[in-house]
């Protein structure tokens with residue numbers, strides 16, 4: 314039988330951005346792509362999201378920066394990165410050759426800084442769009458993170474939107490009281506898509522020394538432990554917004570990814586799973602393909618948001 318006819322269609326659209334499949338590599342867990350190029354064919358991925366980038370280089374937090382937790386991990390890297398200039402000079406030549414869309418994850422400490430980054434990156438060849446990490450302290454608001462209030466989310470996203478018509482996906486923090494209001498603020502301000510969730514703030518303690526395990530005291534929890542929270546938030550946001558949603562949090566298997574898609578995510582991101590299995594994304598793409606085939610679903614699109622909330626008791 315012709316192999317091509319035998320394959321299900323995994324292509325999805327995030328608004329103006331077309332992906333050959335819905336599986337993306339999450340920011341901060343996949344370096345700048347190059348680190349994984351000898352391990353998996355990067356062109357097979359739906360997209361790559363690069364490590365968080367700021368205008369100026371950043372050293373990050375003091376060590377230790379990682380701690381293992383039940384069903385997950387805590388990290389407090391502190392957004393260490395090479396800064397915009399070195400990124401453009403040293404990382405872009407490789408990324409330009411990658412045969413899947415590359416999204417650059419950016420952050421800043423003022424709305425102006427975000428807009429400046431967006432404006433400059435929008436002009437760079439080889440970048441398909443931006444993921445905006447708003448889980449960062451707003452220097453103009455006493456260090457409260459942008460992501461925590463609808464008003465500051467609206468302010469920073471509309472400033473970026475005014476600076477560029479480039480594809481922007483706003484990455485939401487789960488450390489908020491009402492995720493739906495935050496997602497609505499991002500949509501109203503002009504986001505093309507939202508991605509959620511980022512890590513949940515946590516703490517790990519060494520009882521022998523009575524000291525925190527992480528140099529930064531607190532860190533971000535990721536991995537399977539956070540999947541039910543991510544799923545709940547994606548499902549809630551899917552009831553409220555009209556822009557595409559990208560689901561993140563604890564995805565290790567194809568089934569995890571499918572849960573997010575059924576909850577309402579058009580695409581997903583694989584993060585910490587890469588530290589256990591660098592080929593995790595590829596394995597998940599194959600697993601989604603097999604699920605569709607086994608269930609005789611020719612096309613992934615109708616699965617998005619197909620959660621049945623009424624039990625069939627017959």
Ligand SMILES: Cc1cc2nc3c(=O)[nH]c(=O)nc-3n(C[C@H](O)[C@H](O)[C@H](O)COP(=O)(O)O)c2cc1C
Pocket residue numbers: 339340341342364365366388390392418446484510511512534535536537539561562563564582583584585586
């Ligand atoms: C070591 C590490 C570094 C991360 N760095 C970033 C980053 O630079 N920017 C960002 O938006 N998210 C960052 N994240 C968050 C992930 O992209 C993702 O949202 C989170 O880990 C939840 O997904 P997971 O459970 O699949 O890991 C980082 C996560 C980890 C574990």
